[in-house]
Amino acid sequence: MIRRLLPAAVLAACLAPSAGAEVGGDPDRGQELYVYCSGCHQVGRGAENGIGPHLNNIFDRGAAALDGFRYSDDLQRAARNGLIWDYDNLDAYIENPQILVSGTRMSFDGFEDQQDRDDVIAYLRRYSADPSNIPEAAPTARALDHGVAPEVLAIVGDPAYGEFLASECTSCHQASGTDSGIPSITNWPVDTFVIAMHAYKNGRRTHQVMNMMAGRLSDEEIAALAAYFATIE
Numbered sequence: 001m002i003r004r005l006l007p008a009a010v011l012a013a014c015l016a017p018s019a020g021a022e023v024g025g026d027p028d029r030g031q032e033l034y035v036y037c038s039g040c041h042q043v044g045r046g047a048e049n050g051i052g053p054h055l056n057n058i059f060d061r062g063a064a065a066l067d068g069f070r071y072s073d074d075l076q077r078a079a080r081n082g083l084i085w086d087y088d089n090l091d092a093y094i095e096n097p098q099i100l101v102s103g104t105r106m107s108f109d110g111f112e113d114q115q116d117r118d119d120v121i122a123y124l125r126r127y128s129a130d131p132s133n134i135p136e137a138a139p140t141a142r143a144l145d146h147g148v149a150p151e152v153l154a155i156v157g158d159p160a161y162g163e164f165l166a167s168e169c170t171s172c173h174q175a176s177g178t179d180s181g182i183p184s185i186t187n188w189p190v191d192t193f194v195i196a197m198h199a200y201k202n203g204r205r206t207h208q209v210m211n212m213m214a215g216r217l218s219d220e221e222i223a224a225l226a227a228y229f230a231t232i233e
Helices: 027-036 073-080 087-095 114-125 159-165 190-201 208-215 219-230
Strands: none
Touching (some): 027 114, 087 114, 190 219
16 A cells, blocks of 8 residues: 655644644545544543543554443453554544444444545544654545445355355354453344454454455355354354
């Protein structure tokens, strides 16, 4: 991915917005779009945790890292697996929160339009560290496409074949739907299952076992598993 450097500018210690526009997005338009987020997430001077955690200094912060906020079990699990809120992960999360964290409590459906996401992220950058002054903070830049190709989502899986393949899955995930530290995957919508598995397959979601398991599955096998697990109540 080609990254574009931002103009050098030092953000005020009090997190006051900077005057310049971030590359890759329009922060002023992002502020307008942020109304869809503001009911749960505060940002800016004096921001506090509410329904959701505040988003000051979100860039390069570890997931589930704020003290005093009760995160979902799945987000805490993602944090233990190393999820960091860099540009790509923020972009994927606000496009469709279920891509990264299937059990997230965030009810927002996501911004489908790439420009909308660029603009919202540029707005959040106003209240986070300036990457030109912190080498480890990646600059705001357009992320890669995190979606699954329509032709892959259109594959109709064979649930009987999925049941045949599922023995490796059910050695950890309980077919009964019981969640004893390992999330349930029964009765998932087919698209959600397929998106999650491809996120593991391409490394978007990180988990050593799941990356290995998904990496050796074909598109047709993932579709079959999705069809099978969707039928289990």
